[in-house]
Amino acid sequence: MNDTANPLIEVRGLRKYFGAGPQPVRAVDGVSFAIREGETLGLVGESGSGKSTIGRMLIRLLDPTEGQIRFKDRDIAHISQRQMRPLRSSMQIIFQDPYASLNPRMRIRQILGEALDTHGLAKGKGERQARIAELLDLVGLRPEYADRYPHEFSGGQRQRIGVARALAVEPSFIVADEPLSALDVSIQAQVVNLLCDLKDRFGLTMLFISHDLDVVEFLCDRVIVLYLGKIMEIAPTETLYHRPQHPYTQALLAASPIPDPAQRHKDRPLLVGDIPSPANPPSGCVFRTRCPHALPACAETVPALAEVAPGHWKACLRNDLHPLSMKGTSQ
Amino acid sequence: MNEPITPRLSVRGLSTSFMTDRGRVTSVSDVSFDIPSGGTLALVGESGSGKSVTSLGLMGLHAKGSQAIVGGEAWFVKRNGERVNLLALAEADKRRLRGNELAMIFQEPMTSLNPVLTVGEQIAESVRLHLGMDRRDALQHAKKMLDLVEIPAAERRLHEYPHQLSGGMRQRVMIALAMACNPTLLIADEPTTALDVTIQAQILALIQRLQKETGMSVLFITHNLGVVAQYADRVAVMYAGRIVETAAVGPLFAAPQHPYTRGLLACLPGMAVRGSVAKSRPRLTAISGQVCSPFEPPPGCAFAPRCALHIAACDTAMPPLAALADGRQARCIRVNEKIEMTA
Structure with a gap:
């Protein structure tokens, strides 16, 4: 449904409900999008919006309740883990917490080597060793670090190891699930540059999940805005940040503090209240309970994702609102 | 009023060291700053730069087991005009100030609230202790505080436990608790780090409103430069336990020196x-x-x-x-x- 020139991944009607019974938690509720080859797609939204659940379903770390996930023209949404296995070398994930995602009892050599062994990617000890050294070099770590344990590294270095592990099997698609949020700003910048370089070098396709709107603007080609398991808006990055159409996107951008005291927010509209429970989402538009522009009709109809400009989609009944010009200074 | 106005808090040469397995280690040294009445100073730095150690030292909240040695002076002007050195006060005097004239909110509201007491009881406890109110008045005061921090249905929330509240609501309760005795200095240690941006904006707007209404001073500790740019008057940047630069917020962002x-x-x-003009990604x-x-x-x-x-x-x-x-x-x-x- 979105513009899909050469999609590497195409998702249709993806749902994930947790728990049985009359009121399951609707973590992801009917999401459709595509990721083009070589593209970095950003996925933003507040906690509980379903970002990580989508990321994990795409590489089948979680089983979808319903829907299709087409990877290289094959629906992988419901295939068995055994059938998944050969595909795993083409899809990898970088996790948020570099402290929890590396086995503390394994040396870096084992952590990286395990991925190579599983997929039979290095034959013989010499080749294995050479590949591990190459991977460490790729992420800016010294080859002699291979004999260390994770606790001997700082957070930024650990995240580099996480990146090296994901790259070990030469994937074509990477899910980066908040890979920067555990890191300090100065270290974040190092990892952002690393991801940019690797993307350019290997033509990686990436789903970049984050709640940091500035990093997403910097890194991504297109962005999806999620709220309560539903897509509110999809647009190319520049369009989304400069001419957001959905009231939620506008509120999210207005709430994000600009690191420039010359541009202080003055009397900006703040969203009231909290994100509702995904076990009992509002009827109609899920955002209507916090939306400053909600009408009675918003409680009746679930707004469909509609194309408002080429490549720019939004799910909102109100077409009479002017797109907010967010960044007045830019042209 | 021709004399220079004494700052609400004046810290001089604050240092802190802790006992570790590898001997005594100095984590903060030579920290000096002033916060005027009604002003906001942001203490910025990355993890381990000594921001929180500085604030805990001022409040006298270092864990006993860490064998912290805090040096220097921190002159605080009390409501009655008396100037006291927070770092040299007897424990009993410190207790009288803490939660009363000096208040603090922390990053993780769930771990700073008592899970087995209702929200109302926790706020009431502080005003009974410091303002000598009886149980009923204290609870009434607690309700007033929940209204102050814009918690809807305050009457009902008063009798709820922290786990029944969302993250944003819990941080509002923390602020209500901090504001209960009308403090003149609020230390906010990463108060919005655990929150989503839309909730962060609400909490920051709330702290700003309360500051404007009460004229309290705020020491705002954060690693988020966006938040600093939006809310601080002055900034002190910390690196490896020392202040490396201080300036008013505008000049600091416009022309950083360090x-x-x-x-x-x-x-x-x-x-x-x-900043980029080129089409390519910088x-x-x-x-x-x-x-x-x-x-x-x-x-x-x-x-x-x-x-x-x-x-x-x-x-x-x-x-x-x-x-x-x-x-x-x-x-x-x-x-x-x-x-x-x-x-």
Whole structure:
């Protein structure tokens, strides 16, 4: 449904409900999008919006309740883990917490080597060793670090190891699930540059999940805005940040503090209240309970994702609102 | 009113060291700053820079087991005009100030609230202790406080437990608790770090409103430069336990003087996107390397190993915090050379 020139991944009607019974938690509720080859797609939204659940379903770390996930023209949404296995070398994930995602009892050599062994990617000890050294070099770590344990590294270095592990099997698609949020700003910048370089070098396709709107603007080609398991808006990055159409996107951008005291927010509209429970989402538009522009009709109809400009989609009944010009200074 | 106004809090030469398995380690030294009445000072820095250690030292909240030694002075002007050194007060006097004239909110509201007491009881406890109210008045006061921090259905929330509230609501309760005795100094240690941006904006707007209404001073501790730019009056940047630069917020962002501050601002993707003219994606100018270990501090400037402007003289001694024009300060021996930094 979105513009899909050469999609590497195409998702249709993806749902994930947790728990049985009359009121399951609707973590992801009917999401459709595509990721083009070589593209970095950003996925933003507040906690509980379903970002990580989508990321994990795409590489089948979680089983979808319903829907299709087409990877290289094959629906992988419901295939068995055994059938998944050969595909795993083409899809990898970088996790948020570099402290929890590396086995503390394994040396870096084992952590990286395990991925190579599983997929039979290095034959013989010499080749294995050479590949591990190459991977460490790729992420800016010294080859002699291979004999260390994770606790001997700082957070930024650990995240580099996480990146090296994901790259070990030469994937074509990477899910980066908040890979920067555990890191300090100065270290974040190092990892952002690393991801940019690797993307350019290997033509990686990436789903970049984050709640940091500035990093997403910097890194991504297109962005999806999620709220309560539903897509509110999809647009190319520049369009989304400069001419957001959905009231939620506008509120999210207005709430994000600009690191420039010359541009202080003055009397900006703040969203009231909290994100509702995904076990009992509002009827109609899920955002209507916090939306400053909600009408009675918003409680009746679930707004469909509609194309408002080429490549720019939004799910909102109100077409009479002017797109907010967010960044007045830019042209 | 011709005399210079005494700041609400005046910290001079604060230092803190802790006992560890590897011996005594100094994590904060030579920290000095002033916060005027009604003003907001942001203490900015990355993890391990000593921001929280500074604030806990002021409140006298270091864990007993850490065998903290806190040096220096912290002169606080009480409501009655009396000036006291917070670091030299007897424990009983400190207790009378804490939660009363001095209040603090923390990053993680779930771990700072008592899970087995209702929200109302926790707020009431503080006003019964400090303002001597009886149980019923205290609970009434607690309700007033929940109204103050804009918690809907305050009457009902009063009887709920922390786990029944969302993260944003819990932080509002923490603020209600801090505001209960009408403090003159609020220390906010990363109060919005655990919250989503839309909730962060609500909480910051709330703190700003309360500050305007009560005239309290705020020491705002954060690593988020966006929040600093939006809310602080003055900024002190910390690196490896020392203040490396202080300035009013506008000049600091417009023309950072210390290489670390410059590097920190250049790291921000938001700045890079805004600053770029080319169509291609710019690279972030990252600061190379990482913070030095407190066990093996470098011989001279602590930032020298990562600094793009490093020269041999940087390694001879820790540079002093030098006074610059317009009440600014920077801890760098090359600060007057006006060097343009290139990536």
